[in-house]
Structure formats: structure tokens, C-alpha cells
Amino acid sequence: MPIVVNLDVMLAKRKMSLTELSEKVGITISNLSILKKGKAKAIRFSTLQAICEVLECQPGDILEYIQEQE
Amino acid sequence: MVVKNRVYGGALIQFLLWVLRIGFFLFAHGVIIWLIYSIFIFITGGPTRHMDFPVMFSFADEGSLKTLNDDSAAKFYMRGATGAIMSDEVPRGFLAIYSFIALLIKVLFLLSLRLTIRILDSVRIGKFFIVENAIRLRYIGLLGIVFFILDRLGTVISASYFSDRLEFSGMVFTSFNLFSWVTLNSLFISLFLLVIAEAFRIGAQLKAENDLTI
Numbered sequence: 001m002p003i004v005v006n007l008d009v010m011l012a013k014r015k016m017s018l019t020e021l022s023e024k025v026g027i028t029i030s031n032l033s034i035l036k037k038g039k040a041k042a043i044r045f046s047t048l049q050a051i052c053e054v055l056e057c058q059p060g061d062i063l064e065y066i067q068e069q070e
Numbered sequence: 071m072v073v074k075n076r077v078y079g080g081a082l083i084q085f086l087l088w089v090l091r092i093g094f095f096l097f098a099h100g101v102i103i104w105l106i107y108s109i110f111i112f113i114t115g116g117p118t119r120h121m122d123f124p125v126m127f128s129f130a131d132e133g134s135l136k137t138l139n140d141d142s143a144a145k146f147y148m149r150g151a152t153g154a155i156m157s158d159e160v161p162r163g164f165l166a167i168y169s170f171i172a173l174l175i176k177v178l179f180l181l182s183l184r185l186t187i188r189i190l191d192s193v194r195i196g197k198f199f200i201v202e203n204a205i206r207l208r209y210i211g212l213l214g215i216v217f218f219i220l221d222r223l224g225t226v227i228s229a230s231y232f233s234d235r236l237e238f239s240g241m242v243f244t245s246f247n248l249f250s251w252v253t254l255n256s257l258f259i260s261l262f263l264l265v266i267a268e269a270f271r272i273g274a275q276l277k278a279e280n281d282l283t284i
Contacts (some may be wrong), residue, residue, distance in 0.1 A: 004141045027284065030284070031284050034282060035284045041282040042279070042282070042284075043283070044284065
């Protein structure tokens, strides 16, 4: 998928673990893991808002569009 | 740590699974016994006891109709009906064709039963809205259509064979009778199942998408 999730990069920058983020955001680790691995089909605005609030970043820091090579 | 699958649906699903499994077991064994018996009759050329062959007939007779004022003449007639005849002496060729169709019908029924059990099995472990179940439902629908065609084909073949060999007073045996042939209930149920299967497939896709929405 051309949308890449950079959640692991942001977590590393903030020196935060997935478990800690899960507790602060209120989303299960398994769901955050799906998001981190790029297996998610969609993300709710409310989830994005909560992650951005905790990680103090913009949605663009987490999501990135990379054009697919033909 | 051993994680056990949670049982969904509880007692009703368990009960249905039990009933269907017992039904499948009994019916499968019945088919095997029937098959052995049919082969035995075919080889030995013995009488076909307890074997029903469908026939089509119409019936007409005159009588009286009791009304409030007076008895008036009336004519009763049956436009088309299907019955069964138990015949001990049938030629091998006819027996082979009819038995083969009957066997196919029984196998189709067993397959439908098996697919229903697998659907209930998936419900038991909490995986109801999955694409596999939609495919199973579609197969049950398609098997139902084939079942309908084979059943009618068997009836026509049997009725054609017996139509000019049977003699009962007041009754006319026919090889094909539209009124008794066109009973489309089972066909409509199969078509309805196909519609449900398609709705199920879309539902399963939506659920899969929803499950991956964080």
C-alpha cells in the first residue's frame, strides 16, 4: 500500500514503548501493532487525534504517502 | 498457556450441531446400506422391494355436490398429481438410471448437510461473518438447484417408464404433467440462499475491513 505508517519512528523519537502508547491512547496493543506493521485498512480520526496528542506530532509525521513504482 | 476457543451461541448452536451430526451420520449410513442393496438387486436381478418410483397422474370422476338448495351434479378432477408406485419387477436399465439419479440426490443432500455443519462449527468458535461461510452458503444454494433439477429429471424418467404400463380405474398416468412438475418451492429457496450468500459475502468483507480499522 502506498501509505506508510511511521509510528515506530515517532515512538523511537519520543523514546516511548508501544505498551506505554497503548495505555495513554486507550487502544489495545494488538490494534496498535496492526497499525505499526501497516496491516490496517483504515484509521479513525479519533485514533489519529489521540496518537498525535500523546506523541505531540502532526498526522503527517505518522502517515506518509509513497508513490508506487510501476 | 493453552488458549481455548470461546464457544459462541451457547446451547442452541451445540444442540443444532448435535442434531445435524447425528442426522448426517444416520443418513450417510442409510445411503451406504441403500447403495449396497441396490447393487445387490442389480447383480442378482431380484425384486426391488421397498423401492418407490414416482409417477404422474390425473384423476377425474363425476359425483354430486351438496348445496343448501339441492344436490347438483359435479365433476371432481385433479389437474396433476405425483404419486409413488412400488414395483418389484423393473428392467435393469431403468433401475440403473433411476438409482444413479437417486444416489446423486442423496449425495447432494449429504454435501449440503456437511456444509451446514461446517457453518455451525465456525459459529461455535465465533467466526460467523467470514468469506468461507458465504462460499459455503453459495454452494448449498447451487447444490439445491442441482438437487431440484435431478429430482425432477428422476420423476420424469420414472413417470415416462410407468405411464403406459399402469392401469388404475379413473386415473390417467402421464409421462409429463406440468402442474405436478412445476413445484418451484425448493428452487426458490435455493435462489433465496444464493441472494443471502451474496449478502453474506459483502457483510464478511465489510467486517474484515472494519476489523482492520484502528
